[in-house]
Amino acid sequence: xxxxxxxxxxxxxxxxxxxxxxxxxxxxxxxxxxxxxxxxxxxxxxxxxxxxxxxxxxxxxxxxxxxxxxxxxxxxxxxxxxxxxxxxxxxxxxxxxxxxxxxxxxxxxxxxxxxxxxxxxxxxxxxxxxxxxxxxxxxxxxxxxxxxxxxxxxxxxxxxxxxxx
Amino acid sequence: xxxxxxxxxxxxxxxxxxxxxxxxxxxxxxxxxxxxxxxxxxxxxxxxxxxxxxxxxxxxxxxxxxxxxxxxxxxxxxxxxxxxxxxxxxxxxxxxxxxxxxxxxxxxxxxxxxxxxxxxxxxxxxxxxxxxxxxxxxxxxxxxxxxxxxxxxxxxxxxxxxxxxxxxxxxxxxxxxxxxxxxxxxxx
Numbered sequence: 001x002x003x004x005x006x007x008x009x010x011x012x013x014x015x016x017x018x019x020x021x022x023x024x025x026x027x028x029x030x031x032x033x034x035x036x037x038x039x040x041x042x043x044x045x046x047x048x049x050x051x052x053x054x055x056x057x058x059x060x061x062x063x064x065x066x067x068x069x070x071x072x073x074x075x076x077x078x079x080x081x082x083x084x085x086x087x088x089x090x091x092x093x094x095x096x097x098x099x100x101x102x103x104x105x106x107x108x109x110x111x112x113x114x115x116x117x118x119x120x121x122x123x124x125x126x127x128x129x130x131x132x133x134x135x136x137x138x139x140x141x142x143x144x145x146x147x148x149x150x151x152x153x154x155x156x157x158x159x160x161x162x163x164x165x
Numbered sequence: 166x167x168x169x170x171x172x173x174x175x176x177x178x179x180x181x182x183x184x185x186x187x188x189x190x191x192x193x194x195x196x197x198x199x200x201x202x203x204x205x206x207x208x209x210x211x212x213x214x215x216x217x218x219x220x221x222x223x224x225x226x227x228x229x230x231x232x233x234x235x236x237x238x239x240x241x242x243x244x245x246x247x248x249x250x251x252x253x254x255x256x257x258x259x260x261x262x263x264x265x266x267x268x269x270x271x272x273x274x275x276x277x278x279x280x281x282x283x284x285x286x287x288x289x290x291x292x293x294x295x296x297x298x299x300x301x302x303x304x305x306x307x308x309x310x311x312x313x314x315x316x317x318x319x320x321x322x323x324x325x326x327x328x329x330x331x332x333x334x335x336x337x338x339x340x341x342x343x344x345x346x347x348x349x350x351x352x353x
Contacts, residue, residue, distance in 0.1 A: 077321050080344040111328045111337045112320075120342070 015151065022066075022092065023148040024054035026141075029065035029089070031082065034072035036099040036131040043134035053141050062088040067144070068121075071098035071131075073106065074114045086121045092155040094144055097123045098137070100130045122154035179213055183270040187216050190238060190272070194218065198228055203277075215271045222276050226285045229274065232263060233290055240265045240272060243287070246297035248305045250331045256280045257307055261287070283308035304329035321345050 032040055044050050044058065059065040062085045074082055086095070097117055100106035103126045105115035117123060124147060127140040147153045151160065191205050201224040208214035220228045232240040240263035248259045261274040278284055286309040287294040298309045299318040306327035309315055317324065322345055326333055 076338065076340060077319075077345075080341055083342055084344060110335055111333065111339075114340070115338070119340075 016149075019149050019151055019156075023145045026053075026055040026067045026094070026144070026148075027057045027059050027065045028055050028067040028069050028096075029059055029062055029085070030069050030071065031085065032069075032071040033074060033078060034101065036071035036101065039131040039134065040069060040071040040098060040137065043137040048134040048138060050138065050141060053138065053145065055141055062086075063090065065089060066092060067094045067096060069096045069098055070102040070117050073101035073108060074117055075112050076114055077112075079114045079120055082117065083120050091159055092153065094125075094148070094153050094155065095121055095123045096140060096144065097126045098140075099127065099132055103128065106130060124153045179215070179270075180208055180210055183215075183268075186268060186270055187272070191216060191218070193237070194228070194231075197231065198224060201228060215273050217273045217275055219275050219277065222278065222282070222284060225274075225276050226287060226290060229261065229287055229290050232272070232274070238265070239267045242266055243291040243293055243297070244271070246287070246294060246301055248301045248307055248329075250305060250329065252331045254279065257305055259284055259301060259307060278307055283310040285310050286312040288312060303327065306330065 030037065030040060032038075042048065050056075055067065062068075066089065068086060068089060070082065086093070095117070097103045101108065101113075102117050103123075105113050107130075109115070114120065125140045125144045127136050129136050132140070144153070148156070151157070187207070191207070195202055195205070198220075201221050203219040203221055205219070206217040208216060218228075232238045242264040244262040244264050246259065246261055248257050250257055255277040257278045257280070259276045259278060261276075263272050263274065265271070276284055284307060286298060288298070288311070295313070296318060298312055299315060301307050302309060302312075302315055303317045303319050304327055316322065320328065321339070321341055323341060324339055326337065328337065
């Protein structure tokens, strides 16, 4: 880099460069099934503004998004729907388990509730809280960005394995 | 009557306001349906409660129709149908919550049902009874005779058992990974 700030050239690996791009262009799909969905909206809105971290464009189609934010309780009748939505997303895809209910069933340890979405789909980031505060959500998102940079999310590892094998 | 608070919900006022109406109605009912009314529980003076009328199973629809259509009763609105599992020999109680939009009072009708015995459906009286009865069937397994479409409404159709029964295990998970198939006939 020269003195006036202009960059002549940068050397990097192509994978790193692509991951750097992915990290800053996360398109989330909100899967807000209960009260955590409200807190998710709060972290997306102007006060906390998740778009500062590149998670800007909310998409309501699984075909166009790469981060599945599961915000809220997933009951057993909803579980197959969540699985279908996850399967419809194209690689690389990331999953954020938002709040206690999505992560572990929360207080609802009864016949009708899925005990954590990780029994059904792979989860990259868990955000604790009932509901989590927007700061927690942003922390979770930044943690996800770190994982993407390292290529350590479930989907990226699966792709890397497929490439090697 | 204060139009901003037409239905008092604090203790005792229901009985003060509607006690007279209820006593007349219960006397009328007992006279009209001699033998069909098993038992009547009137609310205590300071309770926020409504009269509970236990009706014989085979004459239920008749009584409900009477409560809906007769002048002086006019319980035109079926607020809810629910049930309880009493774990006794007469196992279930099916509960009908009625509301009168002209008199602004409520009343509760109950039917005792042993296991495996069906209750006459109230769909012929209120169309809204359809989904409520499906819910009771789904949760308790109480059959409704004459119901046009008695199948599960809340749980997956592949579910085994009825989860609100007292003998259903509280953690009786049944996980399905693929969505419930929809009968193509229903999409037409």
